[in-house]
Every structure is written in C-alpha cells, then in structure tokens.
Amino acid sequence: MFQPSRDQARQFFFEAWRKYRERQVLSPLEDLAIAIILQHPEYHSVLEDPERYGDMEYFPEAGEVNPFLHLGLHLAVEEQLSIDQPPGLGDRVEALERRSGSRHEALHATMECLAETLWRAQRDGAAPDAAVYLACLDRRLGK
Known part of the structure; x- marks a missing residue:
C-alpha cells in the first residue's frame, strides 16, 4: 500500500493545483484531486501558497480544519468507491x-x-x- 509522508501528500495537492492552474496535463489521480479541490474553494488560497502552508500545523482541538487531511480523506473515499x-x-x-x-x-x-x-x-x-x-x-x- 502506498503511504506517502505528510510532506509528500501535501506536495501532491500543491503540485496538482499548480498544474491545473497552468493548464498542464494531469495524471488520473491529479484529475480526481482537482475535481475535489474545485468543490472546496475555501482551500484554493492555501494551495496557492506552499511556502506558507506546506509546514503549517492544524489543531482540531482548537477548531482548526486541516485542508490536506480533508482533501486526502475525500480522495481516499473516492478511490474506495471506484x-x-x-x-x-x-x-x-x-x-x-x-x-x-x-x-x-x-x-x-x-x-x-x-x-x-x-x-x-x-x-x-x-x-x-x-x-x-x-x-x-x-x-x-x-x-
């Protein structure tokens, strides 16, 4: 089973978003990620700033939502459904x-x-x- 590190998972979303915005060819998995990202405009600014958000910590106990975890769970569920x-x-x-x-x-x-x-x-x-x-x-x- 593929188990990317936190940094690899985040980089995947940053890179997919960058490629989408630059109208580059996407892999099938990136294409699925983009479909999910487009349903979450609240995360677009995060994905446009990897320098700021690449290492950010999120604390659910403080009411913070980790956008990368959220997008990753979406991706996992879509793959399971397929x-x-x-x-x-x-x-x-x-x-x-x-x-x-x-x-x-x-x-x-x-x-x-x-x-x-x-x-x-x-x-x-x-x-x-x-x-x-x-x-x-x-x-x-x-x-």
Missing part, C-alpha cells in the same frame, strides 16, 4: 446521498466514518477494520 471497497460501501454512500439530497454531504459523512476507523486502528495498533467502517455508516443510516 472499486466498492470495502464491499457495500457504494450502496451505503448512495443511501446517504438519497437521505441528505447531497452527494457532497454523503461523502463528508463517509469521511467522518473513515477518519474514526483510522483513528481506532491507530489507537489500537491494528489494521483498519472494514466492519467498523461499515457499521459507522449503518448507524448514520439508522440501521
């Missing part, structure tokens, strides 16, 4: 979308479940548990 991994993820996201009326809202709910699953795995020193991930989504669906 192969329905874990199995049944696509059906759950579609049900969340029907319930909320917004694909973006459904993706954000999914990202929260993914983040919780990753946090638990890290806390427990274990691999992420697909059953925990899907159970979180099921709770959001009232199952």
Whole structure:
C-alpha cells in the first residue's frame, strides 16, 4: 500500500493545483484531486501558497480544519468507491446521498466514518477494520 509522508501528500495537492492552474496535463489521480479541490474553494488560497502552508500545523482541538487531511480523506473515499471497497460501501454512500439530497454531504459523512476507523486502528495498533467502517455508516443510516 502506498503511504506517502505528510510532506509528500501535501506536495501532491500543491503540485496538482499548480498544474491545473497552468493548464498542464494531469495524471488520473491529479484529475480526481482537482475535481475535489474545485468543490472546496475555501482551500484554493492555501494551495496557492506552499511556502506558507506546506509546514503549517492544524489543531482540531482548537477548531482548526486541516485542508490536506480533508482533501486526502475525500480522495481516499473516492478511490474506495471506484472499486466498492470495502464491499457495500457504494450502496451505503448512495443511501446517504438519497437521505441528505447531497452527494457532497454523503461523502463528508463517509469521511467522518473513515477518519474514526483510522483513528481506532491507530489507537489500537491494528489494521483498519472494514466492519467498523461499515457499521459507522449503518448507524448514520439508522440501521
């Protein structure tokens, strides 16, 4: 599994945004990242200033949102959906979308479940548990 460092992940988003703005050819993954970035205009100024934001720390306990984590979770969920991994993820996201009326809202709910699953795995020193991930989504669906 590809596990970029924090700096590599941030550089990926900075570079994709730069290439997009300069109308350069994008890789398929960069193209997907740009589609996500375009849905988040609040992050455009961050991506335009790698010198200022490349090493910035974000503190959730202070109410700060890490734009790179947010975009990375979006990217991870989109990749999971493209192969329905874990199995049944696509059906759950579609049900969340029907319930909320917004694909973006459904993706954000999914990202929260993914983040919780990753946090638990890290806390427990274990691999992420697909059953925990899907159970979180099921709770959001009232199952």
